Amino acid sequence: MIAYIERFVHENDVDSSPDPDSAADYTSEVLSDLRVAAAIGGAISDAGKDFGGIQFSKPLAVLRPSDAADVAKILRLAARSPHLTVAARGNGHSVNGQSMAHRGLVIDMKSLGCGIHVDAAAMHADVSGGALWDDVLRHCVGNYGLAPRSWTDYLGLTVGGTLSNAGISGQAFAHGPQTENVTELEVVTGNGDVLVCSTRQNSELFFGALGGLGQFGIITRARVLLQPAPDMVRWIRVVYTEFSDFTRDAESLVTRPVGDTFDYVEGFVFVNSDDPVNGWPSVPLDRYGSFDPARISCSASPVLYCLEVALHYKNEDSPSTVDTRVERLMVGLRVKEGMRFETELGYMEFLLRVKQVEEEAKANGIWGAPHPWLNLFVSKNDIGEFDRVVFKNILKHGVGGPMLLYPLLRSKWDSRKSVALPEGEIFYLVALLRFCSPYQTGLSVHQMVVQNQEILQSCTKNGIDYKLYLPHYNSVEGWKRHFGNRWTRFQERKARFDPMAILAPGQKIFSRNW
Numbered sequence: 001m002i003a004y005i006e007r008f009v010h011e012n013d014v015d016s017s018p019d020p021d022s023a024a025d026y027t028s029e030v031l032s033d034l035r036v037a038a039a040i041g042g043a044i045s046d047a048g049k050d051f052g053g054i055q056f057s058k059p060l061a062v063l064r065p066s067d068a069a070d071v072a073k074i075l076r077l078a079a080r081s082p083h084l085t086v087a088a089r090g091n092g093h094s095v096n097g098q099s100m101a102h103r104g105l106v107i108d109m110k111s112l113g114c115g116i117h118v119d120a121a122a123m124h125a126d127v128s129g130g131a132l133w134d135d136v137l138r139h140c141v142g143n144y145g146l147a148p149r150s151w152t153d154y155l156g157l158t159v160g161g162t163l164s165n166a167g168i169s170g171q172a173f174a175h176g177p178q179t180e181n182v183t184e185l186e187v188v189t190g191n192g193d194v195l196v197c198s199t200r201q202n203s204e205l206f207f208g209a210l211g212g213l214g215q216f217g218i219i220t221r222a223r224v225l226l227q228p229a230p231d232m233v234r235w236i237r238v239v240y241t242e243f244s245d246f247t248r249d250a251e252s253l254v255t256r257p258v259g260d261t262f263d264y265v266e267g268f269v270f271v272n273s274d275d276p277v278n279g280w281p282s283v284p285l286d287r288y289g290s291f292d293p294a295r296i297s298c299s300a301s302p303v304l305y306c307l308e309v310a311l312h313y314k315n316e317d318s319p320s321t322v323d324t325r326v327e328r329l330m331v332g333l334r335v336k337e338g339m340r341f342e343t344e345l346g347y348m349e350f351l352l353r354v355k356q357v358e359e360e361a362k363a364n365g366i367w368g369a370p371h372p373w374l375n376l377f378v379s380k381n382d383i384g385e386f387d388r389v390v391f392k393n394i395l396k397h398g399v400g401g402p403m404l405l406y407p408l409l410r411s412k413w414d415s416r417k418s419v420a421l422p423e424g425e426i427f428y429l430v431a432l433l434r435f436c437s438p439y440q441t442g443l444s445v446h447q448m449v450v451q452n453q454e455i456l457q458s459c460t461k462n463g464i465d466y467k468l469y470l471p472h473y474n475s476v477e478g479w480k481r482h483f484g485n486r487w488t489r490f491q492e493r494k495a496r497f498d499p500m501a502i503l504a505p506g507q508k509i510f511s512r513n514w
């Protein structure tokens, strides 16, 4: 049974697109067909905006189903209408309107509850598609001493939301993205069928839905692989002035056998200046650490590079044992004196590290400001050129937030899944996590969007092999280019699992058919 429906009232509707009356009428029919207990009129919902703060839409209604059967009812009813679309909204942390449904129905996935059932013997958890990773972490570690193997940096994201993209962080080089760490899904297809799928059962749906941008079905449950959780983490940052030293060390760490390297490998680019957000102060790991610019040569480039690694350990490991393991793993890295920063913290605290950033950003008003983020996967073959053209040139003053840069291994990504990757075994995540200042300093939102376009144009002009991560295109041509020789398969899966193109209209890949 649907718990309740939150109707939007568009008093200030200035949109000149086709009159939504018939869709609104149909929605009323949906309400009555579903025997909804109450519709809350006049409530302003967040469903018309997202974390990006650039795109806005006007959904007809926000639906709060309580289980997969409810989700199926909504999809079947939408299919009977001439034009209704349905978007699953996880935590709305997309940046380009991907979880929106303009004049359509938005399903609030969090209403499914954060159901998490751990099978400790089998080392997996069955988790609701609407659960936050934050909740998964606390439940699994707190009650069972177990934890998922692959994470995102920030955990205020839903399981279904990240699985629809990939879900990456510093563990992905070893375990693959989150999409490689689930063994079974329950999915409600665009046809309104509730299907359990895995590599052996309904495999085409399983592969399609993982990284499938919500196009083939709504993930209502995922079986997530677990491993024993460590107690503590040694977290280390090492600064490089030379890009080639940074990439050589980062690639060396991610290509060593698991167990012979760190548990987490990431990196970032920062500005060679005292800028508090983009520069030297962004490097030290605790408030007592300080960056000594005297150690950087005057001829160094406008940007510097920081490798970030972490090693897990247990409470019973003695400090000297941990030191020995760390130093063994550091052997061969080109670490310069005074350019190493480190700290120790609990495993949960480490995984929840961005929560603190969120709280600070909320307090100073930048969390709610627009975020024109750009995320790319760039082939190792072209990452040097990318550094020259983009980091050292277009972005030499930073982006007002982190510029993540770390290598990943293609062999850890199953090519039967939907994510598009550049060529070659090693490719880099480039995440330009722009924050707009509410105090009118730095670039305006518009200028940031224009700079993103400039970066993509420079990539194309310089023949840089890249794919957008969390992709966003406004034309089918853009999507065809993005998927390349996987486009036909993507289309075939759409025709099979959501033939009327009801699902995830905010991705702007297919238009509603009937």
Ligand code: FAD
Pocket: 051, 087, 088, 089, 090, 091, 092, 093, 094, 095, 098, 099, 100, 109, 129, 130, 151, 152, 153, 154, 156, 157, 158, 159, 160, 161, 162, 164, 165, 166, 167, 168, 169, 213, 214, 215, 217, 218, 219, 220, 470, 504, 506, 507
């Ligand atoms: P939404 O934005 O609500 O939805 C995203 C898309 O998935 C939409 O098309 C939606 O319709 C669809 N969808 C949502 N739920 C489901 C479901 N259950 N079944 C099918 N489709 C569904 N990504 C990383 O990989 N690594 C990171 O470290 C990382 N850090 C981030 C930090 C922040 C602060 C933010 C804002 C984003 C970050 N992301 C990261 C990106 C994030 O993974 C994606 O934006 C993700 O889609 C957000 O999850 P969500 O639950 O908010 O999904």
